[in-house]
Amino acid sequence: MSDTNGTPPATREIQAFKVRAFVDDSGRGGNPAGVVLAADQLSSRQKQAVAARLGLSETAFFSLKNKHVRFFTPTREIPFCGHATVATFSLLASKKILPKLPMSMSVQMGGGWRDIIIDDDGVALQQDVELVRPLDAQALEEARQTFQNGGAVRFGGLVDNGVKFFVLELESAAGLRELKPDFEKIDRLSRAHELVGYYLYFKDGDKIEARMFAPAYGINEESATGMGAGALAAWLNWRDESTDFTILQGAAMTPPSPSILHTHVLRSGFKTEVWVKGRAVVDSVETVAVP
Numbered sequence: 001m002s003d004t005n006g007t008p009p010a011t012r013e014i015q016a017f018k019v020r021a022f023v024d025d026s027g028r029g030g031n032p033a034g035v036v037l038a039a040d041q042l043s044s045r046q047k048q049a050v051a052a053r054l055g056l057s058e059t060a061f062f063s064l065k066n067k068h069v070r071f072f073t074p075t076r077e078i079p080f081c082g083h084a085t086v087a088t089f090s091l092l093a094s095k096k097i098l099p100k101l102p103m104s105m106s107v108q109m110g111g112g113w114r115d116i117i118i119d120d121d122g123v124a125l126q127q128d129v130e131l132v133r134p135l136d137a138q139a140l141e142e143a144r145q146t147f148q149n150g151g152a153v154r155f156g157g158l159v160d161n162g163v164k165f166f167v168l169e170l171e172s173a174a175g176l177r178e179l180k181p182d183f184e185k186i187d188r189l190s191r192a193h194e195l196v197g198y199y200l201y202f203k204d205g206d207k208i209e210a211r212m213f214a215p216a217y218g219i220n221e222e223s224a225t226g227m228g229a230g231a232l233a234a235w236l237n238w239r240d241e242s243t244d245f246t247i248l249q250g251a252a253m254t255p256p257s258p259s260i261l262h263t264h265v266l267r268s269g270f271k272t273e274v275w276v277k278g279r280a281v282v283d284s285v286e287t288v289a290v291p
Contacts, residue, residue: 011289014038016054018286019087022224022249022259022278029250029258030281031224033084034059035091040066046290048072053288057219060084064097068108075218078196079110080162082125082226082261082276089116089123090280110162117275122262124277127230131160132238132272142189143168143198148180153200157238159231161274163196167235170202176209177252183215190216199228201247203236210249223250224259230274233263237272 015038020030034054039047039061051059051072058081061070069088071081085107092098102119115126134157135143143166144150152175156168170176179200190197197214210232212225222228229247236242243265250257262277 011291013287013289014042014050016050016059016286016288017087017091018054018056018283019091019280020283021083021086021090021280022226022261023281024258024260027279027281029223029256030278031083031222031250031257031259032056032283033081033087035084035088036061037064037091037095037097039063039070042290044070044077048077050288050290054286057222058084060088062088062092064092066108067105070109073218078163078217080114080127080227082127082228082230083222083224083278085109085114085116085125086123086226086278087280089118091282093118093123094282112162117277122277122279124275125226125230127161127227127274127276129159129161129230129234129272129274131158132234133158135166139166139193146182146185146189146198148182149175149178152176152179157235158193159234161227161230161234163227164194165196165199165228165231166193167232168198168200170200173202173204173209176200176202176211179211179252181213181220183213183220186213187215190214196227199225199232201232206246208232208236208245208247209251210247211252212249221253223253223257224261224278225249226261226276226278229261229263230276233265233274233276234272237265237267 017035023030117124201210247261250259
């Protein structure tokens with residue numbers, strides 16, 4: 001592509017980091033996110049182009065001056081992203097850009113402000129819960145029909161914590177691991193209900209395993225989902241008022257990417273908020289040419 005004089009448009013080079021968020025205790029697994037720190041001068045079009053170039057489920061673009069983060073999948077902008085938030089602030093801490101830890105700060109994302117806490121154990125992101133309600137019989141049956149072994153789905157709910165998820169409980173760990181999703185149906189139903197996707201889980205005592213499918217956002221399956229884990233925590237708290245959950249995600253993927261997400265629910269009157277916390281590892285940095 002060139003301008004009217006036949007001269008190619010000028011390009012600039014930026015650094016994009018690959019950071020795995022919600023790694024396990026040994027630093028393995030997790031969910032890779034792209035992080036661009038020098039994002040102030042990039043247009044929305046350029047940010048989308050960088051996210052598409054990196055090809056990761058989400059890329060975060062951070063402005064230190066404005067304390068603002070925007071998130072892009074390879075195909076579209078999204079308002080919030082838990083794992084890319086953990087990746088961003090873990091990177092800032094590792095590069096000593098933030099003041100001495102522990103620290104807290106408010107950051108603008110998705111049109112609102114979110115609180116972040118960073119300490120030596122990781123990054124915690126605050127989420128406001130707008131809605132928790134069980135699915136009606138029709139919506140639950142539609143959800144079941146998106147999986148070949150859909151009868152393994154016992155029940156579920158709709159949770160809105162800034163983005164919407166169907167949270168679905170499976171009757172066994174084997175049923176969760178052996179799910180065969182129909183991505184076309186999940187895509188269609190996710191768009192119809194304005195969902196990010198489906199967050200499915202099996203709970204056995206204190207052990208919770210989960211999987212997340214979001215083809216409507218170009219993500220067939222994701223190995224760690226901070227907003228999905230927050231939605232699940234809100235749903236479990238709504239059911240039995242428990243407040244602390246550790247969620248394991250990504251082990252059933254091919255290849256496996258075991259991830260750990262820690263959640264804590266706070267309720268005060270009619271207000272519910274969730275904190276999701278995890279650790280991250282910086283893997284690499286790539287130089288990307290931006291037109």
